[in-house]
Amino acid sequence: MTSTEANSRPSSPEANSRPSSPEAGRPTKQRLAVARIMDTFEGFRSAQEVHTLLATAGETVGLATVYRALQRMAEAGEVDTLRTEEGELTYRRCSTTHHHHLVCRACGATVEIEGPAVERWAQTVSHEHGYVDVSHTLEIFGTCADCARVSTGGR
Amino acid sequence: MTSTEANSRPSSPEANSRPSSPEAGRPTKQRLAVARIMDTFEGFRSAQEVHTLLATAGETVGLATVYRALQRMAEAGEVDTLRTEEGELTYRRCSTTHHHHLVCRACGATVEIEGPAVERWAQTVSHEHGYVDVSHTLEIFGTCADCARVSTGGR
DNA sequence: GATGAAATGAGAATCGTTGTCAACTTGGCT
DNA sequence: AGCCAAGTTGACAACGATTCTCATTTCATC
Ligand SMILES: [Zn+2]
Ligand SMILES: [Zn+2]
Ligand SMILES: [Zn+2]
Ligand SMILES: [Zn+2]
Numbered sequence: 001m002t003s004t005e006a007n008s009r010p011s012s013p014e015a016n017s018r019p020s021s022p023e024a025g026r027p028t029k030q031r032l033a034v035a036r037i038m039d040t041f042e043g044f045r046s047a048q049e050v051h052t053l054l055a056t057a058g059e060t061v062g063l064a065t066v067y068r069a070l071q072r073m074a075e076a077g078e079v080d081t082l083r084t085e086e087g088e089l090t091y092r093r094c095s096t097t098h099h100h101h102l103v104c105r106a107c108g109a110t111v112e113i114e115g116p117a118v119e120r121w122a123q124t125v126s127h128e129h130g131y132v133d134v135s136h137t138l139e140i141f142g143t144c145a146d147c148a149r150v151s152t153g154g155r
Numbered sequence: 156m157t158s159t160e161a162n163s164r165p166s167s168p169e170a171n172s173r174p175s176s177p178e179a180g181r182p183t184k185q186r187l188a189v190a191r192i193m194d195t196f197e198g199f200r201s202a203q204e205v206h207t208l209l210a211t212a213g214e215t216v217g218l219a220t221v222y223r224a225l226q227r228m229a230e231a232g233e234v235d236t237l238r239t240e241e242g243e244l245t246y247r248r249c250s251t252t253h254h255h256h257l258v259c260r261a262c263g264a265t266v267e268i269e270g271p272a273v274e275r276w277a278q279t280v281s282h283e284h285g286y287v288d289v290s291h292t293l294e295i296f297g298t299c300a301d302c303a304r305v306s307t308g309g310r
Numbered sequence: 311g312a313t314g315a316a317a318t319g320a321g322a323a324t325c326g327t328t329g330t331c332a333a334c335t336t337g338g339c340t
Numbered sequence: 341a342g343c344c345a346a347g348t349t350g351a352c353a354a355c356g357a358t359t360c361t362c363a364t365t366t367c368a369t370c
Contacts, residue, residue, distance in 0.1 A: 329355085
């Protein structure tokens with residue numbers, strides 16, 4: 001149920017969209033299912049994996065719909081995206097503040113990290129070169145303690 | 156973005172080896188053509204764009220061969236790779252030291268940047284969380300001075 | 311309950327990339 | 341020079357992720 005805060009506003013069709021809900025969309029059964037299942041796991045999952053998870057959970061949602069729902073959620077800032085080294089887009093429910101990720105290559109365990117100094121540095125170095133409207137991508141990949149124990153100590 | 160790769164271990168069953176270039180391959184006409192054309196531009200280009208450039212230059216090289224050549228050059232560290240926000244892989248001839256890029260979204264102008272502090276931070280924060288064998292990707296996107304002038308001051 | 315816009319789903323279409331495999335080079339050896 | 345095995349190429353098929361199409365369904369409002 002969308003008991004959070006429904007805007008019961010007869011929004012005019014041509015009215016300029018408010019910043020409160022630029023790309024809100026309708027809370028359909030499918031979108032709710034996608035949103036709900038995004039809470040049931042920790043790491044990043046591809047759209048196809050989410051689609052499979054839904055099917056396994058009994059919720060049948062079309063693959064294209066899953067793609068559309070995740071895209072929309074990403075644009076709305078409800079989920080974070082991460083492009084794997086193979087180029088596949090993956091999604092994860094995240095906190096809304098700007099942050100980055102430390103991801104285990106083996107098991108996918110993810111840690112959200114922040115680095116104010118890095119953020120400042122990125123801005124500074126960009127401006128020094130005359131660049132404006134700057135954004136950045138920063139991902140750290142490694143082997144987590146558990147996986148490292150298995151691969152090295154498991155001899 | 157070469158993660159700390161495998162150590163140089165000559166475990167090949169054959170005795171003959173090439174001390175001068177471990178992963179060189181043969182300097183065929185096609186590979187030379189690809190290597191040569193990589194010097195003729197500044198920003199990042201996709202494999203397909205490189206293929207087109209070659210065709211335009213009169214050098215006819217198969218598309219698959221261009222892909223293979225660029226892959227090999229990337230593995231050998233002769234070119235750097237950058238995945239665009241659309242997920243497409245692009246290549247550029249780069250210096251061999253570890254660095255990152257500041258890329259203009261509009262025209263593709265690229266600046267190589269270094270950030271020792273960021274490198275240390277990435278290592279530190281990773282180790283604090285128990286991660287080992289750490290690598291990272293860091294790209295900065297923005298609008299270069301020239302492009303910004305066109306879009307804002309072009310009135 | 312009628313109605314029109316938004317959303318869905320099934321499959322086709324797109325697109326970057328990789329695989330296949332026969333024909334062709336290359337380099338080393340006799 | 342002539343041979344051979346391994347490396348390489350190119351045309352095209354195959355692939356996988358993502359997007360598009362469009363007929364049908366759902367939703368919110370009247
Ligand atoms: Zn792990
Ligand atoms: Zn950041
Ligand atoms: Zn520019
Ligand atoms: Zn770095």
